[in-house]
Amino acid sequence: MSDGSVPEPDNLALSRKEDFKAFAESPRRSRPDLLTRKQLKTLGMDARADYDRRRRKWHANIGPVKTPQLRELHEDLWDIVDSNEQDGDKAKGAVAVDAFPGLGKTTSVLAFARDFHQREIAESGPFTSRGHERIPVCRVGLTGNTGMKDLNRAMLEFFGHPGTGRGTTAQFGRRVLDCVLSCEVRLLVLDDLHFLKWGQRNGIEVSNHLKWIANEFPVTLLMVGVELTEKGLFSEGANGRDTALAQTGRRTTRLGLRPFTIESETGRREWRQMLLALEQRVVLTDKHPGMIADDLSDYLFARSTGHIGSLMTLINRGCQRAIRTGTERLDQELMDKVKNDEASEAARLELQAALEKRQLTSRPQSRGRRAA
Ligand SMILES: Nc1ncnc2c1ncn2[C@@H]1O[C@H](COP(=O)(O)OP(=O)(O)O)[C@@H](O)[C@H]1O
Numbered sequence: 537m538s539d540g541s542v543p544e545p546d547n548l549a550l551s552r553k554e555d556f557k558a559f560a561e562s563p564r565r566s567r568p569d570l571l572t573r574k575q576l577k578t579l580g581m582d583a584r585a586d587y588d589r590r591r592r593k594w595h596a597n598i599g600p601v602k603t604p605q606l607r608e609l610h611e612d613l614w615d616i617v618d619s620n621e622q623d624g625d626k627a628k629g630a631v632a633v634d635a636f637p638g639l640g641k642t643t644s645v646l647a648f649a650r651d652f653h654q655r656e657i658a659e660s661g662p663f664t665s666r667g668h669e670r671i672p673v674c675r676v677g678l679t680g681n682t683g684m685k686d687l688n689r690a691m692l693e694f695f696g697h698p699g700t701g702r703g704t705t706a707q708f709g710r711r712v713l714d715c716v717l718s719c720e721v722r723l724l725v726l727d728d729l730h731f732l733k734w735g736q737r738n739g740i741e742v743s744n745h746l747k748w749i750a751n752e753f754p755v756t757l758l759m760v761g762v763e764l765t766e767k768g769l770f771s772e773g774a775n776g777r778d779t780a781l782a783q784t785g786r787r788t789t790r791l792g793l794r795p796f797t798i799e800s801e802t803g804r805r806e807w808r809q810m811l812l813a814l815e816q817r818v819v820l821t822d823k824h825p826g827m828i829a830d831d832l833s834d835y836l837f838a839r840s841t842g843h844i845g846s847l848m849t850l851i852n853r854g855c856q857r858a859i860r861t862g863t864e865r866l867d868q869e870l871m872d873k874v875k876n877d878e879a880s881e882a883a884r885l886e887l888q889a890a891l892e893k894r895q896l897t898s899r900p901q902s903r904g905r906r907a908a
C-alpha cells in the first residue's frame with residue numbers, strides 16, 4: 537500500500553489489482569510466540585488482550601500448509617504456465633482446476649498466483665517496457681449467475697477501467713484485452729467458474745467466449761470450479777454440433793485436488809503430516825506433542841472426511857474456544873462442542889448430492905475422471 541503500512545490480507549476481496557498486488561506482495565503473517573502458563577499469567581490486561589487478539593487472527597488464517605495436493609498442483613501449474621511462453625500467436629494451453637468445494641482450490645491457486653506474481657515482478661520489474669504497471673495476474677472470482685457480460689465487466693473492474701458502465705459484451709471484451717496487453721498479464725484466473733450461466737444454449741456461448749479468451753489473450757487461462765467436466769467444459773460434442781466445446785476441451789488440461797484418504801499407508805502418512813503441520817502452528821499454552829497428530833487423528837478424520845476445508849474450520853474454531861475458555865489445549869471434549877460451519881455443511885451436502893447424482897446417471901463414467 538502507498539503509505540507503507542502492512543496491508544491486512546483478510547480485508548481484501550482480491551477483486552481489484554491493488555488488492556491482489558497487496559496480497560501477493562505482503563509478507564507472511566508472523567506467528568505469535570508460544571508462552572508458558574506462567575508467562576501467560578504475568579501478562580497485564582492490555583498485553584493479554586493484545587496477545588489473544590493476535591492469536592485469534594493467527595488461528596483464523598493458518599496456512600496455506602504445503603500439502604502434497606498443493607505441491608502437486610503447483611508443479612503442474614508451473615509446467616503449463618512456463619511451457620506457454622512460446623513466441624507469437626501460438627494458442628496457449630489452458631488449465632481447469634476442477635474439484636469439489638472445500639478441497640482448497642481457491643487457496644492453492646491463489647498461493648500459486650502469488651508466487652507467479654512475485655517471480656514475474658522480480659524478473660521483469662514493476663513496469664512494462666512501455667511504462668505501464670506490470671500486472672502478471674488478473675484474478676476474478678465469479679458469484680451468482682454470471683453472464684458473459686458480467687464476466688467481462690468483472691475483469692474490467694479488476695483493472696479499474698473506467699468503461700464498465702455502458703457497452704456490449706464484445707466492447708467490454710475488447711477493453712479487457714487492451715488492459716491485458718498493456719499490463720502484460722500472463723495468467724488469467726477465473727475462480728468459481730461454475731457460477732457462469734451454462735445451460736443448453738449458453739453452454740455454447742460460454743465455451744465460445746472462453747475459446748475467444750484462450751485464442752486472443754496472450755495468457756494462460758486458469759479456470760477454477762466445481763464439476764466443470766459435468767458442465768461440458770471438456771465435452772467433445774457428442775452429436776457433432778459442439779465443435780467449440782471440443783476445441784476448448786482439447787487445449788485444456790484438467791487438474792484436480794483430492795481429499796485426504798486413509799485407505800493406504802501413503803494416505804495415512806499424508807494425513808499425519810498435515811496434522812503435524814497444524815500442531816506446530818497452533819499457539820496454545822498447554823499444547824503437547826501429539827495433541828492433534830496422535831490424540832485427535834481419527835476424530836478429526838471422521839468429522840472432516842479428509843476435506844481440508846472442514847478440517848481447518850474445526851481447528852480454527854477449536855483454537856478460538858480453547859483460548860476464550862482458558863483451556864489452552866485441544867481435546868475431544870472441547871472439539872465435540874465445536875460446530876462445523878455452514879459452508880462446510882453446505883459443501884458436504886453439495887458433495888453428497890453430487891455423489892448421489894453420479895450414482896443415478898445412466899451414462900458410463902468417462903475415463904480418468906476423479907482418478908484420486
Ligand atoms: N493448503 C491449505 N492450508 C491451509 N488451509 C487450507 C489449505 N487449503 C485450503 N485450506 C482452507 O480450507 C478452506 C477451503 O479452501 P478453499 O480454497 O476455499 O476451497 P475451494 O476453493 O476448493 O472450495 C479455506 O478456509 C482454507 O483456508
Ligand SMILES: [Mg+2]
Pocket residue numbers: 641642643727728
Ligand atoms: Mg473456492
